[in-house]
Amino acid sequence: MTRSILDDAILAKAASRILARLDSNVKNEVLQLMAAGLEQCSEGLLGENQQDVQSARQRVSAGLLSSAALERLTLNADKLSQMAVGIRAVAALEDPVARILLRSELDDNLELKKITCPFGVVAAIVEARPDAVAQLSALALKSGNALMIKAGEEISRTTDAMLAVFRNALETTHIPIHAITNVQGREAVHELLGLREYVDLVVPRGGAELVRFVSSNTTIPVLGHSDGVCHIYVEASADQEMAIALILDSKIQAPSTCNAVETVLLDQAIANDFVPQLVERLRAYGVKVRGCEATRALAGPKIEAVSDTEWHTEYSDLTLAVRVVSGVDAALEHIERFGSHHTDSIVTRDERVADRFLREVDSAGVFHNVSTRFSDGYRYGFGAEVGISTGKLHARGPVGLDGLLTYKYVLSGAGHCVSEYVGPRAPRSLRHQLAVQV
Amino acid sequence: MTRSILDDAILAKAASRILARLDSNVKNEVLQLMAAGLEQCSEGLLGENQQDVQSARQRVSAGLLSSAALERLTLNADKLSQMAVGIRAVAALEDPVARILLRSELDDNLELKKITCPFGVVAAIVEARPDAVAQLSALALKSGNALMIKAGEEISRTTDAMLAVFRNALETTHIPIHAITNVQGREAVHELLGLREYVDLVVPRGGAELVRFVSSNTTIPVLGHSDGVCHIYVEASADQEMAIALILDSKIQAPSTCNAVETVLLDQAIANDFVPQLVERLRAYGVKVRGCEATRALAGPKIEAVSDTEWHTEYSDLTLAVRVVSGVDAALEHIERFGSHHTDSIVTRDERVADRFLREVDSAGVFHNVSTRFSDGYRYGFGAEVGISTGKLHARGPVGLDGLLTYKYVLSGAGHCVSEYVGPRAPRSLRHQLAVQV
Numbered sequence: 001m002t003r004s005i006l007d008d009a010i011l012a013k014a015a016s017r018i019l020a021r022l023d024s025n026v027k028n029e030v031l032q033l034m035a036a037g038l039e040q041c042s043e044g045l046l047g048e049n050q051q052d053v054q055s056a057r058q059r060v061s062a063g064l065l066s067s068a069a070l071e072r073l074t075l076n077a078d079k080l081s082q083m084a085v086g087i088r089a090v091a092a093l094e095d096p097v098a099r100i101l102l103r104s105e106l107d108d109n110l111e112l113k114k115i116t117c118p119f120g121v122v123a124a125i126v127e128a129r130p131d132a133v134a135q136l137s138a139l140a141l142k143s144g145n146a147l148m149i150k151a152g153e154e155i156s157r158t159t160d161a162m163l164a165v166f167r168n169a170l171e172t173t174h175i176p177i178h179a180i181t182n183v184q185g186r187e188a189v190h191e192l193l194g195l196r197e198y199v200d201l202v203v204p205r206g207g208a209e210l211v212r213f214v215s216s217n218t219t220i221p222v223l224g225h226s227d228g229v230c231h232i233y234v235e236a237s238a239d240q241e242m243a244i245a246l247i248l249d250s251k252i253q254a255p256s257t258c259n260a261v262e263t264v265l266l267d268q269a270i271a272n273d274f275v276p277q278l279v280e281r282l283r284a285y286g287v288k289v290r291g292c293e294a295t296r297a298l299a300g301p302k303i304e305a306v307s308d309t310e311w312h313t314e315y316s317d318l319t320l321a322v323r324v325v326s327g328v329d330a331a332l333e334h335i336e337r338f339g340s341h342h343t344d345s346i347v348t349r350d351e352r353v354a355d356r357f358l359r360e361v362d363s364a365g366v367f368h369n370v371s372t373r374f375s376d377g378y379r380y381g382f383g384a385e386v387g388i389s390t391g392k393l394h395a396r397g398p399v400g401l402d403g404l405l406t407y408k409y410v411l412s413g414a415g416h417c418v419s420e421y422v423g424p425r426a427p428r429s430l431r432h433q434l435a436v437q438v
Numbered sequence: 439m440t441r442s443i444l445d446d447a448i449l450a451k452a453a454s455r456i457l458a459r460l461d462s463n464v465k466n467e468v469l470q471l472m473a474a475g476l477e478q479c480s481e482g483l484l485g486e487n488q489q490d491v492q493s494a495r496q497r498v499s500a501g502l503l504s505s506a507a508l509e510r511l512t513l514n515a516d517k518l519s520q521m522a523v524g525i526r527a528v529a530a531l532e533d534p535v536a537r538i539l540l541r542s543e544l545d546d547n548l549e550l551k552k553i554t555c556p557f558g559v560v561a562a563i564v565e566a567r568p569d570a571v572a573q574l575s576a577l578a579l580k581s582g583n584a585l586m587i588k589a590g591e592e593i594s595r596t597t598d599a600m601l602a603v604f605r606n607a608l609e610t611t612h613i614p615i616h617a618i619t620n621v622q623g624r625e626a627v628h629e630l631l632g633l634r635e636y637v638d639l640v641v642p643r644g645g646a647e648l649v650r651f652v653s654s655n656t657t658i659p660v661l662g663h664s665d666g667v668c669h670i671y672v673e674a675s676a677d678q679e680m681a682i683a684l685i686l687d688s689k690i691q692a693p694s695t696c697n698a699v700e701t702v703l704l705d706q707a708i709a710n711d712f713v714p715q716l717v718e719r720l721r722a723y724g725v726k727v728r729g730c731e732a733t734r735a736l737a738g739p740k741i742e743a744v745s746d747t748e749w750h751t752e753y754s755d756l757t758l759a760v761r762v763v764s765g766v767d768a769a770l771e772h773i774e775r776f777g778s779h780h781t782d783s784i785v786t787r788d789e790r791v792a793d794r795f796l797r798e799v800d801s802a803g804v805f806h807n808v809s810t811r812f813s814d815g816y817r818y819g820f821g822a823e824v825g826i827s828t829g830k831l832h833a834r835g836p837v838g839l840d841g842l843l844t845y846k847y848v849l850s851g852a853g854h855c856v857s858e859y860v861g862p863r864a865p866r867s868l869r870h871q872l873a874v875q876v
Binding site: 013017020021098104106110112117119120200201215216219221223239242245246248249253332336354356358359360362363364365366367368369370371373374375379380381391392393394396397398406407408409410411412413414415416417418419421422430432434 | 451455458459536542544548550555557558638639653654657659661677680683684686687691770774792794796797798800801802803804805806807808809811812813817818819829830831832834835836844845846847848849850851852853854855856857859860868870872
């Protein structure tokens with residue numbers, strides 16, 4: 001490597017200006033070529049991936065990599081065609097750039113428009129998942145952003161091969177190849193995170209540790225979420241059968257996802273009956289229950305105690321913490337103190353309590369009588385998911401293509417000067433006639 | 439001071455939960471009481487302010503404070519009643535909380551809503567301007583946020599007195615007084631900026647130096663802008679009279695504001711005629727022109743040279759830099775390299791060049807044949823201005839009340855489990871029937 005990350009960033013910035021004004025048809029043409037390229041080069045791609053897989057297997061044997069991670073980084077013909085399908089789905093989405101968010105006639109021939117535009121250069125730091133590389137490349141291009149992507153070292157050969165395919169597609173359509181830059185080498189991450197002048201947004205895709213690392217090592221805005229410590233609060237008036245079904249769904253359906261439930265809070269008033277029932281049903285599905293003192297008193301000594309510091313834990317497996325609370329106030333306080341502002345659900349028949357919970361819980365998703373697992377861009381109907389954000393600025397909750405866009409104000413006039421509108425004897429005044437506001 | 443900032447932040451967070459669900463009428467009642475309070479206590483407030491003014495005068499004499507700053511911190515009966523008018527104007531705005539941004543029926547009895555909600559706790563760091571203290575207090579309350587405000591030390595007595603009036607209004611309406619917290623002492627700022635767990639957003643209001651200080655000393659999201667290095671590019675086909683009028687308006691109308699022009703770029707093709715004319719007109723208004731070599735060659739030796747590092751300078755006074763460029767590409771490059779992404783305007787009769795400029799210039803405001811001074815929340819018709827953002831995340835350009843709001847997803851169901859929708863034999867599918875999208 002002779003070229004520096006800084007040089008790459010300068011070229012990416014230059015490419016971003018061209019991407020910002022690309023015609024929708026051209027963008028979609030590249031996306032189709034990218035998808036076709038993956039299919040046409042499948043043999044070569046799978047060959048490169050096999051080499052990554054072999055090295056990864058050794059790391060699994062040495063206990064340095066989980067078998068789940070190995071599974072995620074392993075490609076096959078089916079996964080490859082899934083990626084192509086995914087890229088074509090992005091091509092089919094409406095062009096999100098230059099959408100008019102507001103149009104207002106400030107005065108004769110003086111028109112203000114607020115329109116969506118790309119961020120510029122997006123840096124993505126992703127774990128070793130080829131599907132994430134494909135998806136982010138497609139989303140960045142569709143949204144008119146240049147992408148600098150650093151994928152996990154475990155898939156470096158696969159990433160090289162995939163991005164070569166994508167750059168081929170860019171070349172064919174005469175788009176600067178720096179629309180997508182392959183950032184190589186672990187040490188490059190720090191350098192990339194320091195390029196505040198060129199990089200407009202950082203998107204980490206991976207576990208909580210990766211997101212925390214990225215967030216604490218850059219002053220560039222970060223779009224990502226850290227933890228998914230989700231709660232279900234079973235209020236006294238809840239339909240108890242519904243509550244158990246929702247808890248099971250939220251826990252066992254996909255326990256390693258960030259929208260799985262980690263803690264159940266339940267009202268004292270119903271604890272006597274509900275706790276033993278719940279624990280029995282959970283155990284039938286292999287869920288290990290941990291609990292507060294009251295829970296342990298009701299469900300027997302086999303339940304391990306949850307220490308006070310443990311409540312903020314994302315188990316990511318078939319483990320569930322259960323706590324008996326005195327009522328909605330205690331539940332709200334617990335969620336505020338130990339939650340991660342991701343997704344929290346209340347089960348209740350009382351609409352007033354539900355309203356209060358939905359209003360006061362400070363999380364990206366606040367649910368009533370619904371499984372926490374619904375907190376997902378595809379389930380919300382967003383078509384594409386850039387990630388889930390537990391931050392509150394810009395994007396919160398599941399983030400679709402819109403998360404990669406900002407906006408600008410475009411003002412067109414005919415020589416309008418502010419001095420005509422200022423002061424007691426100003427000849428003109430602004431009328432702000434709003435035509436569009438979305 | 440016995441209470442710590444941390445204790446205050448905990449109380450502010452608790453207050454924010456109550457503010458989040460306050461009725462619009464109650465919020466407006468407090469705002470009316472706040473406005474009335476300023477008027478009723480005018481004598482006391484002006485007395486406290488006089489003491490601040492006296493200390494400030496000594497600092498002006500010692501050369502530690504500008505007379506413009508002294509002017510801004512000095513209150514009088516008229517300014518006080520302006521503040522009251524401002525607060526009442528905020529009361530008159532529509533309640534921005536709980537606005538539905540999206541409503542979608544995912545399935546029978548499964549409704550997704552995206553609704554606006556407050557951030558929670560907003561920390562404002564403002565320079566010594568009583569009007570900023572009043573305005574931010576009103577905007578925070580209206581948007582349902584708890585406010586922790588640290589105003590410039592030069593107005594500490596004034597701030598104490600004003601916030602006492604506001605807390606009185608809160609008490610009268612039975613709202614926790616920690617809805618507005620007075621953060622005292624310079625050393626408290628660092629502590630405040632470190633309270634990531636409690637503070638959701640930081641709003642610096644003041645000069646570029648303050649904003650830079652805040653941004654580089656916190657990992658909490660910051661809403662603010664640093665510099666206003668605005669450009670006017672006079673393209674070859676421009677109406678030259680219009681160009682001169684716009685440059686004058688953008689420079690002399692209020693030279694210390696961030697939306698004043700600092701650099702004029704003009705096409706080589708028209709430089710011979712245009713430069714001498716422009717310089718003459720600018721001089722007639724006392725504007726000191728600095729220029730590139732070509733400008734100096736055309737307008738005489740009295741023009742000082744601009745060094746290469748100087749182009750990124752916010753003069754904030756009657757000084758203007760002029761540079762002759764070879765065409766639109768050079769202009770775009772100059773703006774990208776030396777601008778601050780605030781507001782840039784093109785003067786041209788060529789619609790195609792204008793379109794390219796508007797699309798490619800990466801600034802919050804991109805204007806065509808308009809004075810840069812229009813870049814302002816009130817001129818845009820936003821009713822209230824929280825500030826101007828040159829960042830791209832969340833809020834860009836002039837930011838109204840919406841800048842203090844985020845959103846959450848509310849999902850209401852009847853025991854809906856994800857397992858019913860997953861897998862090849864799933865009994866149900868999501869229909870995502872969009873009812874509202876704004």
